[in-house]
Amino acid sequence: MSDAQRFLSVSGPRTLEESAFTSPEPGPGRVVVDIAYTGICGTDVHGYTDGSMLPPAVFGHEWAGTVRSVGEGVSLVAPGDRVVGGVGPACGHCGQCLAGHAKNCDVVFAEANGVDEQAPDHGAFATQVEVSQRRVIPVPDALSDIDAALVEPAAVTFHAVRRASIEPGCLAVVVGAGPIGLLTAQNARAAGAGRIIISEPSEPRRATARELGFEDVVEPDELQGRMDAVTAGVGADIVFECAGVPTLLQSSAELVRRGGTLALLGFPLSESTVSYADWQQRELTVIGSLAYNREDFVGVMRLVEQGSISLAPLHTGTIELSEVKDMLEELDSGQSTHTKVLVAPRGQD
Numbered sequence: 001m002s003d004a005q006r007f008l009s010v011s012g013p014r015t016l017e018e019s020a021f022t023s024p025e026p027g028p029g030r031v032v033v034d035i036a037y038t039g040i041c042g043t044d045v046h047g048y049t050d051g052s053m054l055p056p057a058v059f060g061h062e063w064a065g066t067v068r069s070v071g072e073g074v075s076l077v078a079p080g081d082r083v084v085g086g087v088g089p090a091c092g093h094c095g096q097c098l099a100g101h102a103k104n105c106d107v108v109f110a111e112a113n114g115v116d117e118q119a120p121d122h123g124a125f126a127t128q129v130e131v132s133q134r135r136v137i138p139v140p141d142a143l144s145d146i147d148a149a150l151v152e153p154a155a156v157t158f159h160a161v162r163r164a165s166i167e168p169g170c171l172a173v174v175v176g177a178g179p180i181g182l183l184t185a186q187n188a189r190a191a192g193a194g195r196i197i198i199s200e201p202s203e204p205r206r207a208t209a210r211e212l213g214f215e216d217v218v219e220p221d222e223l224q225g226r227m228d229a230v231t232a233g234v235g236a237d238i239v240f241e242c243a244g245v246p247t248l249l250q251s252s253a254e255l256v257r258r259g260g261t262l263a264l265l266g267f268p269l270s271e272s273t274v275s276y277a278d279w280q281q282r283e284l285t286v287i288g289s290l291a292y293n294r295e296d297f298v299g300v301m302r303l304v305e306q307g308s309i310s311l312a313p314l315h316t317g318t319i320e321l322s323e324v325k326d327m328l329e330e331l332d333s334g335q336s337t338h339t340k341v342l343v344a345p346r347g348q349d
Helices: 042-050 106-112 145-149 151-164 179-190 203-211 220-231 246-253 276-281 294-305 321-333
Strands: 004-012 015-022 030-039 062-070 082-085 128-132 136-138 171-175 195-199 216-218 236-241 256-264 285-288 315-319 340-343
Touching (some): 015 321, 042 321, 062 128, 062 151, 136 294, 151 179, 151 236, 151 285, 151 294, 171 179, 179 195, 179 203, 179 236, 179 294, 203 216, 216 220, 236 246, 246 256, 246 276, 321 340
Parallel strands (some): 195 216, 236 256, 256 285, 315 340
Antiparallel strands (some): 030 062, 030 128, 062 082
């Protein structure tokens, strides 16, 4: 195959470079995927503005597409199959696996962060990618292409909710109703949370939360009052911090009841100041969550299949490769009304 392909990469602070390549013949154990959609993530925005923080494979890591060709030894997928980009199963031979900690496999963690030995040379702000067969996960027929493009961030939140071990009927608070917050709220509801309060400053995002069936949706300055009314001052059983704003970390922790849980999904890029004594005195359980395992992709797609969570309402716009730079600037401005923007590298139908 020799047809021309294109990809975008970050070449400096707020600088993108478009490169051309020819469609490769996949090597042993590798798969070539024609990209249908790639989601723009907050990580992509930070990588664009910083210019050097992201491994090349991570710039455009939320992707879905169709298998174009497969290399020798590939048995999981075949040409024509729809797939999403994910991670492989636990390797069974790294230090973590040999110590009995397969859920924290070093190879899977490297894949999730785009630094594994088989990582592609570029991400999926591209018409095509070639990846290890470990990285492709088949998409059920019940999921649309839009759904498939949103599976990766959904898996991030599915992973976090699993780690939080939600108890049925608990009171949960979600701080931030961007894509991660909205998906976290849905996964928490599917896991059995009894009441969920969402705090978000953006009216369009609050409207999306209501569209998804959440009734307790408030502006940040209304959150404490709603909490007091609901819990008589006791606090939430669990708070999911999804905004990633360093100054919100301690205030989010103060929403948690004594003995409750603070789950961290937002990823601040600078240090946060917290009251260690407060957390200790109130015996908080603090759970960090980053990325996912392969089973998180499988599990969250099952929830979409059965209608327990809905992904398409988060999709608020589709652009082409030539528009990515302007959209990254818009999203970085903090003034965008978008929830989740998808890039169609091969053009829109």
